[in-house]
Amino acid sequence: MGESRSLTINGRSHSVSPEDPETPLLYVLRNEFGLHGPRFGCGLGQCGACTVHIDGQAVRSCVIPLSSLKPDAKIVTLEGLGTPEAPHPVQAAFVEEQAAQCGYCINGMIMTSAAFLKDKQKPSEAEIRQALAGNLCRCGTHARIVRAVQRAAASL
Amino acid sequence: MPATQFSRRSLLQGGAIVVGFSLSRALPVAAASGTAPSKPVALDQVDSYLSLERDGSAIVYSGKVDLGTGVRTALTQMAADELDLPLARVRVIQGDTALTPDQGPTYGSLSIQNGGTQIRAAAATARRQLLQLASERLGTPTDTLATRDGRVIPAAGGEGIAYADLLKDGHFSLKLDKDAPSKNPDAFSFVGKPVARLDIPAKIYASFTYMQDVTLPGMLHGRVIRPPAIEARLTSVDEASVAGIPGLVKVVREGDFLGVVTTSEWAAIKAAEKLSATWSKAETLPEQSQLWEHVRATPVVKEDITSNVGDADGAMANAARKLKATYDFAIHTHGSIGPSCAVAQPEGDALTVWTASQMTHALRTQLSAMFSLPPEKVRCIYVEGSGCYGRNGHEDAAGDAAILARAVGKPVRVQWSRADEHGWDPKGPPTLIDLAAGLDDKGAVTAWSSQFHIPMGAAGSVPLVAATLAGLPHETALAPGNIVHNSAIPYGFPNVKTVCRRLATTPLRPSWIRTPGRMQNTFANEAFVDECAAAAGIDPLEYRLRSMNDPRGIEVLKRLATLAKWESRPSPKGDGREAGGGVQTGRGLSYVKYELYRTYVAALAEVEVERSSGMIRAKRVFVVQDCGQIINPDGVRNQIEGNVIQTVSRVLKEEVMFDRSRVTSTDWASYPILTFPEVPEIVMELIDRPREKPWGAGEPSAAVIPAAISNAVYDAIGLRLRSVPFTPEKVKTALQRT
Numbered sequence A: 001m002g003e004s005r006s007l008t009i010n011g012r013s014h015s016v017s018p019e020d021p022e023t024p025l026l027y028v029l030r031n032e033f034g035l036h037g038p039r040f041g042c043g044l045g046q047c048g049a050c051t052v053h054i055d056g057q058a059v060r061s062c063v064i065p066l067s068s069l070k071p072d073a074k075i076v077t078l079e080g081l082g083t084p085e086a087p088h089p090v091q092a093a094f095v096e097e098q099a100a101q102c103g104y105c106i107n108g109m110i111m112t113s114a115a116f117l118k119d120k121q122k123p124s125e126a127e128i129r130q131a132l133a134g135n136l137c138r139c140g141t142h143a144r145i146v147r148a149v150q151r152a153a154a155s156l
Numbered sequence B: 001m002p003a004t005q006f007s008r009r010s011l012l013q014g015g016a017i018v019v020g021f022s023l024s025r026a027l028p029v030a031a032a033s034g035t036a037p038s039k040p041v042a043l044d045q046v047d048s049y050l051s052l053e054r055d056g057s058a059i060v061y062s063g064k065v066d067l068g069t070g071v072r073t074a075l076t077q078m079a080a081d082e083l084d085l086p087l088a089r090v091r092v093i094q095g096d097t098a099l100t101p102d103q104g105p106t107y108g109s110l111s112i113q114n115g116g117t118q119i120r121a122a123a124a125t126a127r128r129q130l131l132q133l134a135s136e137r138l139g140t141p142t143d144t145l146a147t148r149d150g151r152v153i154p155a156a157g158g159e160g161i162a163y164a165d166l167l168k169d170g171h172f173s174l175k176l177d178k179d180a181p182s183k184n185p186d187a188f189s190f191v192g193k194p195v196a197r198l199d200i201p202a203k204i205y206a207s208f209t210y211m212q213d214v215t216l217p218g219m220l221h222g223r224v225i226r227p228p229a230i231e232a233r234l235t236s237v238d239e240a241s242v243a244g245i246p247g248l249v250k251v252v253r254e255g256d257f258l259g260v261v262t263t264s265e266w267a268a269i270k271a272a273e274k275l276s277a278t279w280s281k282a283e284t285l286p287e288q289s290q291l292w293e294h295v296r297a298t299p300v301v302k303e304d305i306t307s308n309v310g311d312a313d314g315a316m317a318n319a320a321r322k323l324k325a326t327y328d329f330a331i332h333t334h335g336s337i338g339p340s341c342a343v344a345q346p347e348g349d350a351l352t353v354w355t356a357s358q359m360t361h362a363l364r365t366q367l368s369a370m371f372s373l374p375p376e377k378v379r380c381i382y383v384e385g386s387g388c389y390g391r392n393g394h395e396d397a398a399g400d401a402a403i404l405a406r407a408v409g410k411p412v413r414v415q416w417s418r419a420d421e422h423g424w425d426p427k428g429p430p431t432l433i434d435l436a437a438g439l440d441d442k443g444a445v446t447a448w449s450s451q452f453h454i455p456m457g458a459a460g461s462v463p464l465v466a467a468t469l470a471g472l473p474h475e476t477a478l479a480p481g482n483i484v485h486n487s488a489i490p491y492g493f494p495n496v497k498t499v500c501r502r503l504a505t506t507p508l509r510p511s512w513i514r515t516p517g518r519m520q521n522t523f524a525n526e527a528f529v530d531e532c533a534a535a536a537g538i539d540p541l542e543y544r545l546r547s548m549n550d551p552r553g554i555e556v557l558k559r560l561a562t563l564a565k566w567e568s569r570p571s572p573k574g575d576g577r578e579a580g581g582g583v584q585t586g587r588g589l590s591y592v593k594y595e596l597y598r599t600y601v602a603a604l605a606e607v608e609v610e611r612s613s614g615m616i617r618a619k620r621v622f623v624v625q626d627c628g629q630i631i632n633p634d635g636v637r638n639q640i641e642g643n644v645i646q647t648v649s650r651v652l653k654e655e656v657m658f659d660r661s662r663v664t665s666t667d668w669a670s671y672p673i674l675t676f677p678e679v680p681e682i683v684m685e686l687i688d689r690p691r692e693k694p695w696g697a698g699e700p701s702a703a704v705i706p707a708a709i710s711n712a713v714y715d716a717i718g719l720r721l722r723s724v725p726f727t728p729e730k731v732k733t734a735l736q737r738t
């Protein structure tokens, strides 16, 4: 076991002692904390499936080594964004629009959109598409995803 | 605190391994008791498909699996309606070889059409039996009884009897009667309605268990190290190169199969990256620049004549006008967003594998052959993974996990890397098609003749990479899917001959990718019909309709024309020679009757072509589909949207690149797919026919997209694109030639 580090995940502080401090955050979240919202898609920063929020910014956890995190970094995963009882507006909109097929990419879509809508009120459809340009979906759920983000934007 | 750890209780029962779980959401209660199987799984028994629980709920056992398409929801709707149960009281267990009947692989848009129809028949047989039993119990004829909300009740009123009270232990012990009367479609509460997908909330609130999330107690992590060249032999492995990696459990070598097992996932990734090994040189692939020459030169094993009407050769010789063209369609990868993953658990000489396989029963056969185990010693359990669109790497990951788990005697999870997935999933084979048509002096087709150069084989089991590399028993036949479909055409031309020349080999291990063969073949057929229409100077819609007599097909095309405000005129739109770097627009349509016996679909694409860059943008796509009875219209829409977007991506952008040794497009930078700004607007209309058979909807609409785009580009700039993908380079080169 390596040296211990503290992390704030979904509002709670934890400490982890990874064997390798270069372990990307994604594996720590998934395997140490059982947080399966963030997903492994490429490990290369190319697809967005692993997106989480760090201090409110959408980032790709597959390319963030644990060692690079500031001790006070606040990490939020899909689990921490909202719940069926208290959904984040983006999650509620994705359910409304039935915006998933396999859903494997959907974590990235929701986390990216939630961060985007925080900074951008009333985005145009083109702006939404641009904000999601780096998130890949293979099932072709794009049309529904855009509608869901529009719905969420209207509700905010 | 992994939230979804399976707590496992295993016991040997009647020689077969029985694995029980306690995993609230994803796994069967029946199995959770730890005493589940032996449950009947024979295809002709009602109990194979259905059980009625004491709590008033029903469990449906489906050999067909969801794959992210929404099929689980649709099957729930069908069973709930047939059994008169609320949706919430029907659960579906999918693809568990110990629990579900072998309804065949989940491919070919057959899950509802075949799988759902079997489940519906089982439920209808069950309902008839419940009425019968209640009639005996109550001493009143069955036609005075009705089923409602899980009870048989007298039509005149009264409490009635709960289903479970009519049966001994919830068992029917009854043969399935495929002619058992199904409910009147007017009485359906769920079928035909846009019922919300049952899996979506869990996927959005991060409580869904994907294959990639499965963990077992004591589970180790594995990764594979594939040869740097296809067919390279492993000559040496330097285990010392990974000795310093904390958590390393074992380097596993069997023949040319190489893998590592570690205690953590990250250690497995590091070890796979650091392990140094030497391999022989191998250059078994053709030069990519010579691919089509290579395909044409590949030995032909046999010729399948898929249609032969009149005398195509004779009519061709006498035609007033002849057209000829060659079409080709690149090699594609499935490109699942989540690379393949599996967990294997060895126990004595038995093996349990959790897998996202679309064909757990066939996988069990493969694994039992691979390890020379009797099939009853192998259990494959489906857990939904990333969408696969055909036979991707899911089954191969199961083979990898099984080898590694047996090598260490512990459960092992194998997660493929992005490069494993892009490099080693089986590919949609390259397709080369020659067409010729003879026209009379009015431009009508008098002769149609085509040759499809496509690999041998049909569906079946694609050889597992691990078995092949390790030199363990495996299939050797090619399994590209039933790719001869839709080589024949849906038009009544007087003389037609369509021939599939089946090739002995194809460059990369083939399999089926969404709409296999039907897409490539329909691309060539529908673009070439457009060539004929253009040569005749006739509106391409009118041209097709003149040779059709199938009313459902005609209706689909006519509705498309209305929906898209079709303007009747021949293509191209202008003379195709507008000057400068301007943007030109065009429209193109395409039609298919899927496999010439089911789902009808027509599409129209509107495109923009930017002359200066050669860039094609699909702006809007209209689709009209008739797939018979629609189980869930929103599910069908979701599938059509997916088909359109995925196929626009394949047609405009995708091509697997390779050198003489290996696939070189091994990530999303080297194999780009469509991104949000490039996605077209989709407008569709569904024709519901509640009294017809429910036909497939997962694939057919993909078949019409390539030709719709090619035809639209022709309409815009007067150039015929015959080679998928339609990259800007190809468009520019073609423009320069004019």
Ligand code: FES
Pocket: A039, A040, A041, A042, A043, A044, A045, A046, A047, A048, A049, A050, A051, A060, A061, A062, A063
């Ligand atoms: S998994 Fe992190 S970007 Fe793809």
Ligand code: FES
Pocket: A100, A101, A102, A103, A104, A105, A106, A136, A137, A138, A139, A140, A141, B068, B337, B387
């Ligand atoms: S919904 Fe399957 S990858 Fe996006």
